[in-house]
Every structure is written in structure tokens, then in C-alpha cells.
């Protein structure tokens with residue numbers, strides 16, 4: 052049982068116009084076996100939260116804390132965070148020229164485990180996971196994300212989630228840009244890994260569509276760098292009907308009406 | 310045989326899909342040579358100046374080539390001031406010493422002969438003729454040539470290592486001839502080390518049915534200047550593989566050329582280069598499809614890091630009117646690891662007959678940037694390993710082609726050293 056705890060997190064970035072505050076006090080605790088959905092309008096800071104957890108150098112933590120089982124995550128480098136068990140499925144996965152998927156997956160697995168995986172079982176595992184996610188076998192020889200379509204990139208993120216078996220998966224809009232079939236395939240990938248019982252999930256999404264396949268235990272509504280409302284799955288249904296207008300108006304006037 | 314395929318493009322800039330951080334193909338003059346003369350004109354000399362590769366002046370006589378201005382089509386990227394006199398001075402310095410052995414100092418494979426011969430030897434001039442002033446200067450200046458012969462039908466088990474060790478900075482000339490007689494098979498490595506200011510002509514005669522690999526490794530000291538014209542003549546049904554590895558030296562300019570003289574020939578030309586801060590590494594290759602039914606494949610890959618690192622790749626492929634049934638494809642890829650480095654890439658495919666199997670080219674320059682680093686690190690890979698992963702993966706494809714295990718290891722290690730030295 053692991054716990055990822057985010058406390059009163061304030062994050063800013065440097066822009067050409069000066070420092071811009073993006074996260075304005077976010078607190079959130081996720082345990083193994085829990086699925087938390089974070090929903091919110093464009094620009095509310097969802098990706099900022101995800102990237103800050105992963106340690107992207109662009110984001111400056113001004114105050115607050117992130118701990119994984121009591122360990123200070125903010126003290127860790129990006130690769131240390133990954134090795135500690137944090138995995139970020141990115142909204143815009145990056146193309147890496149010169150590195151084949153095969154080489155990349157094996158190198159990452161070796162780094163994460165501290166030892167090289169047994170070649171035979173690993174190859175089989177990769178093949179099977181690719182087949183489940185309906186990723187063509189020839190992707191293994193292609194360079195990481197190079198020339199992949201948006202949907203293919205998302206599948207490959209979930210492929211990594213299944214192969215790397217993190218303690219906590221942060222999925223940043225994995226659903227965006229997917230058609231219904233791909234959405235199902237990707238959700239099933241997450242659910243297979245989740246069902247093993249060793250992972251907690253932070254699912255960032257703009258739409259409720261994916262929540263039909265990945266059932267959240269908690270829903271947090273993100274507005275203007277803060278959590279504006281929290282609840283169970285029923286909150287997602289309400290957002291589906293009402294949209295974010297209620298929160299956006301509240302953010303503008305500074306009040307939240309239930 | 311089909312009509313010219315879709316992918317064929319005539320002398321046009323690459324239409325390959327570009328990847329992130331793509332920089333335009335270089336069409337600029339080297340900053341040091343910038344001047345008002347329009348590109349695509351050749352500097353004087355006899356013969357017809359012509360933007361076609363077929364029309365380029367060739368001559369054994371230095372006097373036939375006009376002094377260089379840096380605005381010539383084939384010199385426009387080269388910083389002439391850094392040639393240390395190769396284009397202006399008499400090449401009277403002591404040429405680097407040549408020693409021939411097997412890999413790791415072992416005996417050279419049995420049967421292979423090494424001779425030092427005078428200028429009048431009949432084998433000189435069989436495969437090459439200078440195509441620029443610096444090569445012609447060397448042709449006029451060399452006193453004696455080294456001739457390496459792989460006798461007919463000999464299948465050399467191990468590589469032939471030709472160590473070229475420079476000890477002087479005086480401008481010098483050198484001439485090497487490699488003859489692969491009929492149905493022989495061998496790998497010859499030209500291993501350049503030390504310091505030199507050298508213009509070199511290497512002639513390679515690949516006779517009928519022979520299978521020859523020539524690997525030219527430029528791992529010079531930091532101050533070396535090296536211009537090397539490496540011209541191969543390909544016989545009937547012969548196979549020739551050329552690998553140019555440019556790692557060390559201040560300015561290295563290698564111009565490998567393969568000319569098919571009989572049908573059925575196959576040529577593969579590979580190149581690997583890694584330019585550090587301030588280094589100028591230039592590779593200009595030429596494949597001359599002058600006869601029917603020959604095949605060529607070209608793949609050059611380069612990595613660059615550091616301020617002022619500059620690489621140039623020009624790939625001239627000429628399919629002459631007679632060369633029906635030609636099949637050719639050339640690719641250049643560059644990986645820019647840091648800001649301040651510049652890769653020029655100019656594929657140039659000229660097709661004079663429509664009756665070919667296929668012809669194409671691709672060229673792209675990509676960047677390794679912080680987002681890529683973040684992505685790899687976010688998967689648990691430490692920073693140094695992430696950079697190595699990218700560069701190794703990128704260049705390994707070429708190293709794999711060498712097929713001399715000892716050399717492959719050495720080059721892999723050299724690439725690692727380049728990375729470590731750059732401290733990127």
C-alpha cells in the first residue's frame with residue numbers, strides 16, 4: 052500500500068511577461084487501489100500538476116509538498132521519481148529520433164528495475180502487451196513516437212504503463228484525440244494493470260467519456276489552479292450535464308455556489 | 310524496368326517529411342567565403358562550367374584549376390582560411406607514415422601485397438582523376454605511392470589495417486592505390502591518426518567480381534587538416550562498400566566517388582561523423598551511374614555538438630543517359646545535440662534517363678532537445694544514459710556496417726568519448 056500526498060502545492064512558471072502563478076494551493080492524497088479523476092476546463096492547470104509531479108524543469112514549486120510514502124518527491128530528479136514508482140502518461144508524448152522503441156523500452160525497464168530484464172520473457176511480455184493494445188509489431192523497430200499518430204502515441208504511453216508497472220500512474224488527457232475503439236483499448240490497458248492491485252491512478256481529463264471505461268472513486272474539479280469541488284463519481288455525471296460554467300463564473304466572482 | 314518512379318526527384322531539395330527542429334537544407338556560403346557571386350557556378354578552369362556534376366572539370370594538372378575563392382559550388386561550405394595552405398602552397402611537407410597490418414597490430418592477412426612505387430607506376434591513375442584544385446595539387450606533388458593489392462580470388466579472413474600516422478603540420482601530399490583483383494574479397498581500413506596538413510588521393514580499383522570494403526577513419530588530433538579524394542572504379546558485377554568515419558581533426562573534407570564502369574556493379578556508401586565545437590567535417594560523395602543495371606545505396610549520419618560545430622553533406626548521384634536499369638537511393642540524417650551547431654545537407658540527384666528501376670533521396674536534420682531528455686528521464690533513464698542512448702542509437706546503424714569487430718568496438722568507444730568530451 053502506497054500513498055502519494057500533495058499538500059498545498061503552489062507552482063509558477065517563467066514566461067516572457069514575467070512569473071506566472073499557475074497552481075494556487077492544491078492538496079490531494081491518492082492511495083494504491085484508488086482512481087482519482089481530475090477534471091477541469093482548458094488552462095486550469097491540470098497538465099501543470101501532472102508535469103510538476105514528474106519533475107519537469109519548467110515548473111517552479113513555490114511552496115507546498117509532494118511525498119511518496121513519506122519520501123520528498125520534490126527533492127528527487129526526474130529519473131529518480133520514475134524509479135520511485137511515478138509514471139506520467141503525457142498529453143503530448145515526445146518524439147525521440149535515433150532510438151527505437153525496442154531499445155527505449157529495454158533501457159527504461161533496466162533503469163527502473165536496476166537490472167536488465169531476462170531477454171526471453173521481456174520480449175514476450177512486450178509482444179503481448181503490444182498485441183493487447185493493438186499496436187503493430189513493426190512499431191518495435193520504429194523510433195520512439197516518431198511519426199506516430201496522436202492515437203498511436205497514446206497507446207504507446209499505456210504500453211509503457213503496462214510494462215513499467217508504476218506505483219502511481221498519472222494520465223494526462225490520455226483520452227483526447229482517441230476514437231471510441233481506441234479509447235476502449237487504452238482504458239482496458241489501464242484497467243488490466245490496475246486490476247493487479249498495486250497501482251493508484253490520477254486520471255486527468257476534460258471529458259467524462261473515458262470515465263465510462265475507467266471508473267473513478269473520486270472526482271476533483273480543477274479551476275484556476277485550485278480544486279474547486281470534490282466528490283464521488285456522481286460529480287462527473289453532474290459535470291457532464293452542466294459543464295464547467297458554474298465553476299468558471301464562480302472563479303471570476305470568487306464565490307462557489309453548490 | 311519501369312519508368313522513373315514517383316520518388317525520383319531531380320536535383321530538388323529533399324521533400325522528406327521533416328522532423329521537429331528541422332533546419333533548412335544548407336544553401337548558404339560558408340560565412341568565411343560569403344561573397345556576391347551566385348551559387349551554382351564553377352570557378353573558371355578549362356572544361357565547361359556546368360551545374361551538372363557531369364560537367365565538372367577533371368584534370369591531373371594543378372594549373373587547370375583556378376585558385377579557389379570559396380565561392381565555387383564545391384567549396385562554398387569550406388572555410389578556406391582553415392585549410393592551412395592546402396589550396397595555395399606547394400605540398401612539400403613530409404607525408405604521414407604508412408604501416409600495414411592486421412587488426413590490433415596482428416600480421417596483415419597472408420597474400421596481400423604492399424608496395425611503395427614511383428609516380429610512373431602503371432596503376433596510378435587507373436581509378437581517379439582530380440576534380441578539384443586541392444586534389445590536383447596533391448597529384449602533382451606526391452613523390453611515391455603506396456599500392457595495396459588483394460590478389461585475384463583471395464578471400465582475406467581479417468581486415469587489412471593501413472595506419473596513416475601524421476607527425477608534421479607542413480602541407481603534404483599522399484597517394485594510395487588499393488587494387489582488389491578479380492573475385493577477391495577484403496576489408497581495408499585507412500586509419501588516420503596524429504597531426505597533419507594533408508591532401509590525399511586514394512584510388513580504389515575494384516575489378517570484375519571483386520567484393521571490397523574500404524573504411525576510412527579520420528580520428529586525427531584536434532589540429533589536423535585533411536582533404537581526401539577517394540575515387541573508386543567499379544568493375545563488372547563487383548561490389549564496393551565505402552565507409553567514411555569522420556571524428557577527429559580541425560577540418561576534414563572527404564570526397565568519396567564511385568564510378569560504375571561495367572554493368573552489374575553494386576555500391577554501398579556509408580558515413581558517420583561527429584563534430585565537436587569548432588570542428589568542420591565535410592563529406593561530399595559522388596556516385597556516377599555511367600553504365601546500365603547498377604545499384605547504389607548511400608546512408609550518412611552525423612551528430613553535432615558545441616558552438617561552431619559544422620558538418621556538410623553533399624550527395625551527388627548522377628544517372629547518365631546510358632545507365633538504364635539504375636537503382637539508387639541516398640539518405641542523410643543529422644542529429645543536432647546542442648545550440649550553435651550547424652548541419653548542411655544537400656542531396657543532388659540528376660537523372661538523364663527515364664528507364665530506371667528507382668531513384669530517390671531523403672535528408673533530415675533533427676534536434677535532441679530538453680523535452681526529449683525529459684521524456685526519457687521520466688521513464689527512469691538517467692540523464693547521461695539518455696543522451697548516450699540517443700546518439701548511440703542514431704549512429705550505431707553505420708558502425709554496424711563496418712563488419713570488423715575490433716574496429717566497430719573502437720568506433721563505438723570513440724563516439725562515447727566524443728559524448729563525454731562534449732560534456733553535454
Ligand SMILES: Nc1ncnc2c1ncn2[C@@H]1O[C@H](COP(=O)(O)OP(=O)(O)OP(=O)(O)O)[C@@H](O)[C@H]1O
Pocket residue numbers: 064065066071073091092093094095096097098099100142224257
Ligand atoms: N510554457 C508556458 N508559457 C506560458 N504559459 C504557460 C506555459 N505552460 C502553461 N502555461 C499556462 O498555464 C496555465 C495552465 O496550463 P496547463 O497546461 O496546466 O492547463 P491544462 O489544465 O492542462 O489545460 P488543457 O485542458 O488545455 O490541457 C495556462 O493558462 C497556460 O497557458
Ligand SMILES: [Mg+2]
Pocket residue numbers: 097098099142223224
Ligand atoms: Mg493539459
